[in-house]
Amino acid sequence: MTFADHLETFHGLPVFTLPEPGARSLPAAGDVAWRLDCYAAGDVPFPEVWQSFRERVDSADVRALVIGPWWEDEYIELGPVLELLLADAEGFPALRALFLADVVGEECEISWLELADVTPVLERFPLLEELGVRGGDRLSLRPVRHESLRALRFQSGGLPGSVVRAVGACELPALERLELWLGVSAYGGDATVADLAPILAGGGLPALRHLGLQDSELQDDIAAAVASAPVMAQLESLSLSMGTLTDAGAEALLDGQPLTHLRRLDLHHHFVGEAVAGRLRAALGSAGTEMDLSGRQVPRQWRNEEWRYVAVSE
Template identity: 60%
Template sequence: MDYSEFNDDVDGLHRGDYAGLPITGLRPPGAPMPAAGEAAWRVSADVYDAKETFEEHFARFVETVDTTGVRALIVGGWNDAYENDSSVPVRLLVENAPRFPALRSLFLGAMPSEECEISWIQQSDVTPLLEAFPLLERLEVRGGTGLELRPVRHERLRVLRFESGGLPAAVVRAVGESEFPALEYLELWLGVTEYGGDATVADLAPILSGDRLPALKHLGLQDSEIQDEVAAAVASAPVVARLESLAQSMGVLTDEGAEALLSGQPLTHLKRLDLHHHFLTDAMLERVRAAFAGTGVELDVSEQEEPDDDWRYVAVSE
């Protein structure tokens, strides 16, 4: 799997590509549109002062596009997304699931910050999406406020990503309690307590054991204010030996967490180790670079941050 398309650009997904397909939306009547399966379709309503409700836009979409061929769908904004949760988009997708037999990739809540800050996005229970789309291979969700997930078994899911400035502990636990036999890529932005990120290392234990994730190749436990504690747990986690890529990036990783990674189980089997946005000292940074020099591991230690006295910040919070 190519991991290069996954990054911390929270303002993406309203341009460029998604799931290897060019992003497009409904065009004016009479304007040419790509074939349904040749684009990643963005369905979205204005968050502020909308002239069209999300329901109305979605109805136009399913009437205009041959949804039987749609392979990738991006749900952008919905009306007053800072007040109204995502239950309407979720319900419409679930109710219309038979009309999307080819859907394999789905992103819920892809709003740029000028439209709605990540911490403002009101989410809801996304479990029905996994239940309604048993052939789904990729699910990504932005926003942690109000987000819910129940333990579920899904046979085909390969990619699961939660982008959040504060990921609820209940969601983290549900991920660990779910059965994802095909999952290869798992990325969790844990965030900070101020925005609802209350997960502890204990909540991560089922994920770190890897017992329910036999196919996992990439694990990202990122954007955390307890990044040192997470790194220490990762350093001895059984799942790590099976990984090709590991991300401990975007958080407040210090020399303490880096020392844990260096003194724990070997990581030189990895193809990539991502530690970008960190608070390592120059001396520790050199130790990390030396430890992986000549190993073939692609090491990302970019974005060396400086603490403000004792205050350190994650890459994405509000």
């Protein structure tokens, strides 16, 4: 699976891609989520895109920022882009949301995106409420305390276990939504179920209401761990979608603590048989829980064995 479309909205704002200079009039700085893209800006280096953005838009009023392709020729790592943003952090007092790597498959596969340490973003923007990151190669995070962050998303075909452990070690008292696409080991997704234990305990995330542990080749084991996790009691929605969930994982959910308090359970892209899926619908449907069991997959045959696959890997 690849991403077919760029973000259309972010942080409740329409996304507006900065055009080439003189191309058209610009909206008010605080009315849109600004997207910076080297291709859309005329195939120029990112430092020139950044300079043009600073000159044409009042950064003091910018509320949301989206970084698209940051290269105009050869792929380069994200680090220099973050250096520019962090160096100008004081010029963005209203910034509340940042999305790194709004890149679709035809521009670069998700596993090829070369990222960086994103910890300084949280350190330099203490009022940030939403952070989204796409990709996993060279991605790193250190444990931090952040008082304002309400939504954190890592979209990856292979999320490093070190990042998962760092998330679990962070203190994020305001965090309401956490979404981790764990991916597969072939693309660097080496997180274990044990790495998720601090998140599932819920101690450092008292405000958490939505948890997504998705796109994993360990989806059955994750489901079993979630079924008895303390954090479940505080959740309003849960996503175990996009991975290799089978009857075993679905039955673990049925046999664990009650899930009827959930408003929504998202299991789309799964390998659950119709009989067990029916039991899930019966158990949760009567309680009014909205369920997504769409996208039932069929295992493929590989060297006389069944092979189950996640939705996003390469």
